[in-house]
Amino acid sequence: QVQLQESGPGLVKPSETLSLTCTVSGGSISSYYWSWIRQPPGKGLEYIGYMYYTGSPNYNPSLKSRVTISVDTPKNQFSLKLSSLTAADTAVYYCASLYYFDSSGYLDNWGQGTLVTVSS
Amino acid sequence: DIQITQSPSSLSASVGDRVTITCRVGQTISSYLNWYQQKPGKAPKLLIYVASSLQSGVPSRFSGSGSGTDFTLTISSLQPEDFATYYCQQSYNTPFTFGPGTKVDIK
Numbered sequence: 471q472v473q474l475q476e477s478g479p480g481l482v483k484p485s486e487t488l489s490l491t492c493t494v495s496g497g498s499i500s501s502y503y504w505s506w507i508r509q510p511p512g513k514g515l516e517y518i519g520y521m522y523y524t525g526s527p528n529y530n531p532s533l534k535s536r537v538t539i540s541v542d543t544p545k546n547q548f549s550l551k552l553s554s555l556t557a558a559d560t561a562v563y564y565c566a567s568l569y570y571f572d573s574s575g576y577l578d579n580w581g582q583g584t585l586v587t588v589s590s
Numbered sequence: 591d592i593q594i595t596q597s598p599s600s601l602s603a604s605v606g607d608r609v610t611i612t613c614r615v616g617q618t619i620s621s622y623l624n625w626y627q628q629k630p631g632k633a634p635k636l637l638i639y640v641a642s643s644l645q646s647g648v649p650s651r652f653s654g655s656g657s658g659t660d661f662t663l664t665i666s667s668l669q670p671e672d673f674a675t676y677y678c679q680q681s682y683n684t685p686f687t688f689g690p691g692t693k694v695d696i697k
Contacts, residue, residue, distance in 0.1 A: 515626075515634065515677055515688040530685040531591075564633055574681040576624040578645065580633035 472497040474565050474581035481587050488552040488586055492565030499523050499541055503568040504548045505577060506539060508561040516561075518550065520568050520575075555588045562586075592616050592680050596689035602697040609665040611676055611692045618658045619682035625654055625663045628691075629674045637676075638663065668694070 478490035492504070505520035521527035523541045530537075538551040552559060562585050566577040593616035603609050613623065621641035626634035636645045638654035641661060651666040665672055673696055678689040 514690050515679075517684075517686045517688070528684050532685070566633075569639075574622045574640075576636060576639040576681060577626070577634070577679075578636050578639075580635070583633050 472502065472567050472579045474567065474579060476563060476565050476581045476584040478563075478584060478586070480585060481589065482555055483590050484555055484557065484588055486555055488550070488555055488559070488563075488588075490550045490563055490565075490584065490586070492548050492550075492581055494546045494548070494567075497567075499543050499546045499548065503570040503575065504539075504541065505566045505568040506550045507564045507566060507577070508559075509564070509583075510558075510561045518552075518563075520570075521548070522570075557588050560586065560588045591685055592619065592683055592687050594678060594680060594687055594689040596676075596678060596692050598692060599690065600693040600695070602695055603668050604697045605668055605670055607668045607697075609668050609672075609694060611663045611678075611694075613656075613661040613663070613678035613689050615659045615661070615680055619680050621657045622680060622682035623654075623656065623661045624679045624681060625652075626677045626679065627672075627674045628677065634677060665694075 473495045475493045500523045506518040519529040527539045536553045541548045562583040564583045565581045567579040568575045595614045597612045623641045625638040628634040642654045675691045675693045
């Protein structure tokens with residue numbers, strides 16, 4: 471079974487760019503689609519986007535102007551960059567594998583999540 | 591974006607109870623509806639995909655049903671480890687959207 475682990479800074483300043491990495495073990499990065507989801511403290515889940523190791527990523531339109539998801543195949547990692555941060559971006563960020571089929575899919579393996587706080 | 595509502599938003603139940611959670615979607619989505627369980631401080635866990643398919647390793651007391659706009663997650667006999675928050679998620683259109691969650695706690 472695929473295992474995922476997020477890494478990155480826990481504290482980022484307003485207006486800066488968040489960079490997170492998800493390391494995949496127990497499977498190849500080229501075998502799945504990969505996704506990021508976030509959850510503000512005490513609130514619900516928000517889809518950020520997904521991508522395959524090739525091709526174009528799919529982003530939530532509400533974040534599209536600020537988000538970049540990319541895949542590093544040799545390292546078996548994928549990453550998230552979110553720019554122009556505000557306090558509203560404070561959340562637990564999860565990476566997950568997306569089992570994709572028929573233009574649909576489900577999130578079947580999740581990382582443990584990493585809390586990112588946006589504060590000066 | 592496809593809007594999702596869940597009911598109830600919270601419920602209190604006892605071990606052994608039958609629990610039903612409803613998810614209503616703002617447009618027809620065929621069967622592209624998934625259910626997740628989240629315990630405090632933990633990542634969500636996939637329970638049910640495509641409305642009624644049980645994820646490998648998930649106990650058979652969990653079941654899902656529905657299609658179109660109305661879906662149900664049922665726990666046939668609530669166990670102590672089932673106290674958690676449950677989310678539905680549509681995967682018919684991007685952006686994939688989640689319901690607001692249903693918190694199940696101990697009566």
